[in-house]
Amino acid sequence: MSGDYSFSLTTFSPSGKLGQIEHALNAVNRGVTSIGIKATNGVVIATEKKSASTLIDDESTEKVAVICDSIGMVYSGMGPDFRLLVSRARKYAQQYKQLYMENPPTRILVEQIARVMQDYTHRGGVRPFGVSLLIVGYDDVNGPSLYQVDPSGSYWAWKASAIGKNMINAKTFLEKRYNDEIELEDAVHTAILTLKEGFEGQITETSLEIGIIGTSTIGVAGKDREEFPLFRKLSPSEVKDYLANIA
Amino acid sequence: MEYNGGSVVAMVGKNCVAIASDKRLGQQFMTVSTNFQKIFPASEKTYIGLPGLATDVLTLSERFRFNINMYNMEEERDIEPKTVAHMISSTLYQRRFGPYFVEPVVAGLSKDNTPFICAMDLIGCINFAKDFVVSGTASQNLYGMCESLWEPDLEPEDLFETISQALLNAQDRDALSGWGAVVHIITPDKVITRSLKSRQVSKETYCGD
Numbered sequence: 001m002s003g004d005y006s007f008s009l010t011t012f013s014p015s016g017k018l019g020q021i022e023h024a025l026n027a028v029n030r031g032v033t034s035i036g037i038k039a040t041n042g043v044v045i046a047t048e049k050k051s052a053s054t055l056i057d058d059e060s061t062e063k064v065a066v067i068c069d070s071i072g073m074v075y076s077g078m079g080p081d082f083r084l085l086v087s088r089a090r091k092y093a094q095q096y097k098q099l100y101m102e103n104p105p106t107r108i109l110v111e112q113i114a115r116v117m118q119d120y121t122h123r124g125g126v127r128p129f130g131v132s133l134l135i136v137g138y139d140d141v142n143g144p145s146l147y148q149v150d151p152s153g154s155y156w157a158w159k160a161s162a163i164g165k166n167m168i169n170a171k172t173f174l175e176k177r178y179n180d181e182i183e184l185e186d187a188v189h190t191a192i193l194t195l196k197e198g199f200e201g202q203i204t205e206t207s208l209e210i211g212i213i214g215t216s217t218i219g220v221a222g223k224d225r226e227e228f229p230l231f232r233k234l235s236p237s238e239v240k241d242y243l244a245n246i247a
Numbered sequence: 248m249e250y251n252g253g254s255v256v257a258m259v260g261k262n263c264v265a266i267a268s269d270k271r272l273g274q275q276f277m278t279v280s281t282n283f284q285k286i287f288p289a290s291e292k293t294y295i296g297l298p299g300l301a302t303d304v305l306t307l308s309e310r311f312r313f314n315i316n317m318y319n320m321e322e323e324r325d326i327e328p329k330t331v332a333h334m335i336s337s338t339l340y341q342r343r344f345g346p347y348f349v350e351p352v353v354a355g356l357s358k359d360n361t362p363f364i365c366a367m368d369l370i371g372c373i374n375f376a377k378d379f380v381v382s383g384t385a386s387q388n389l390y391g392m393c394e395s396l397w398e399p400d401l402e403p404e405d406l407f408e409t410i411s412q413a414l415l416n417a418q419d420r421d422a423l424s425g426w427g428a429v430v431h432i433i434t435p436d437k438v439i440t441r442s443l444k445s446r447q448v449s450k451e452t453y454c455g456d
Contacts, residue, residue: 101333108322141324 010124020128021121024151027130031076033164033198034063035191036134037174038146042184042214042229043136045074045146046191047164049209050200064211064233068093069221070103070137072211072231076164077131077151085129089113106137110147110155118153128152132163138213138229166198173197184214188234192242205239248299248348248369250275252423253285254383255296256414257354257364258397259376260406263434264362266294266354267414269385269445270427272301281426289315292433293328293355295335298383299369300348307347311335328355328363332373339371346370350382360435379413385424388417403432407441415445 009020034047051058064074065086073089075082092112096104104112113133120126128151135147148163149155160178162170173194182190188210196203213231220227234242252273257266272283286296287308295311297304314334318326326334332353339347346369354364366380367373374380379397381389392413401409411430418424428443 099334099337100330102330105322111321141322 009121009127018121018152021152024128024130025132028077028132028151028163029165029167031078031131031164032200033162033166033170033195034074034076034134035160035162035170035174035194036074036136036146036148036158037160037178037182037187037191038136038144038158039182039184039187039214040180041144042138042187042212042216043144043146044184044187044191044210044212045072045134045136046188046195046208046210047074047076048195048199048201048203049207058206062209064209066211066231066233067109067135068097068103069230070139070213070228071106071109071135072137072213072233073133073135074209074211075131075133076167078129081129081131082133085113085116085131085133088116089135103139105139105141106135106145106147107142107157109137110135110149114149114153114155116153117149117151121152134161134163136211136213137231140228144214162194169197170194184212184216188212188242189245192246196246203243205236205243208239208243210234210239210242248350249384249423251299251301251304252384252421253283253298253301253304254381254385254389254414254418254421254424255285255298255352256379256381256389256393256410256417257296257352257366258379258393258401258406258410258413259362259364259399260401260403262356262360262362263403263406263432264354264356264364265403265406265410265430265432266296266352266364267410267428267430268296268298268383269414269418269424270429271423271425273423276422278426284429286429286431287312289328289331289353289355290319290325292435292438293326293331293353293363294431294433295331296352296354296382297349298352299350303347303349307338307349307351310338314338325358327357328353329357331355332363332365332367332375336367336371336373339367339369343370352380352382354431354433356433356435383424385417385421388420389413392417403434403439407432407439411441411443415443419446 219230255268268285272280379393
């Protein structure tokens with residue numbers, strides 16, 4: 001693609017590309033597929049929890065992460081890179097909360113994470129993050145929102161998106177099935193169906209990780225006991241109910 | 248805190264808030280300015296009152312202007328009064344062991360036009376009040392005036408009269424506050440600002456007035 005210039009992150013190739021970032025995107029595309037769908041009353045993210053061996057105790061791995069009360073995140077690509085970004089995102093959310101006594105709006109947190117990822121493409125001696133992220137949240141500035149952040153640090157808002165191995169097929173599937181009036185329940189259903197298309201193992205309630213936030217997840221949080229939508233992961237029994245409707 | 252003098256008061260009315268301050272800037276007994284601004288806009292419907300050491304009043308008003316402008320550009324929305332209050336509180340506490348000598352007052356209307364007022368001590372402890380807040384060298388006098396004059400659900404015009412009388416009579420009994428007053432009445436549609444003429448010397452210098 002960029003030939004001899006892909007050895008150094010901080011050198012442009014003659015065609016104007018940064019080789020390392022292209023390669024980082026390849027690392028992402030080797031990762032397990034993740035889906036995000038925005039509904040009128042919420043957002044859902046989902047991914048397949050694929051372990052390298054049946055001996056792995058996969059209850060301890062977490063692919064869908066809670067960043068703060070109202071924001072969640074999932075990835076495709078390299079797990080360790082994701083963990084670092086999760087801890088940066090959580091720290092930033094708490095710093096924001098300490099200053100303003102409220103959770104950051106989703107877009108603000110996304111911009112911050114994107115800035116971190118971009119930073120690692122602008123310095124010497126480091127490599128880009130080998131993950132793409134799907135960040136979801138519900139705030140009273142913009143309602144439900146879904147963002148994708150790439151290793152380069154670019155981010156976009158999506159109505160529905162897929163990242164990882166099966167993203168092309170998944171996006172085609174989503175384009176057919178998505179409409180602007182979809183509600184959260186249907187969105188979860190659609191997300192599972194989309195994942196099922198490219199699923200590499202047995203689809204069970206323990207091999208799927210799903211996180212949602214919306215008007216159906218309104219809970220009480222904070223010292224002032226305010227009510228607002230909270231991000232949470234579906235329990236295995238809830239996932240099982242959704243799967244029963246599909247089979 | 249008593250070197251330069253000055254006082255601020257804020258009150259809640261029916262779907263409105265009012266915030267008022269005196270205009271004196273002194274250097275102990277000597278009056279240096281009779282037009283010193285102590286109330287600054289945070290957003291269209293939120294104002295910050297900063298009585299106390301004048302150098303800190305100036306520095307903090309500029310610092311908050313900076314922070315709020317950045318907030319407006321980054322978040323692409325106006326800042327809420329509650330958020331302003333917490334931001335001021337955090338800023339003051341950062342200087343816990345070498346504080347700014349101001350005791351701020353915040354008054355404004357939220358996005359849904361709910362009235363909001365609060366006051367803070369010099370290291371950022373917020374006092375959220377439902378009726379009125381006072382601050383500055385005439386604060387004790389203001390407590391007395393507000394406690395007797397304030398009643399709930401005053402309309403904007405009535406709130407103006409109430410807060411003006413509270414401030415004017417309180418600052419007349421304080422040597423370090425006075426030389427006029429500025430009153431802002433904040434309603435969902437507009438902000439009305441009036442400048443009041445007052446006694447040009449405090450009542451304390453007279454006997455039996």
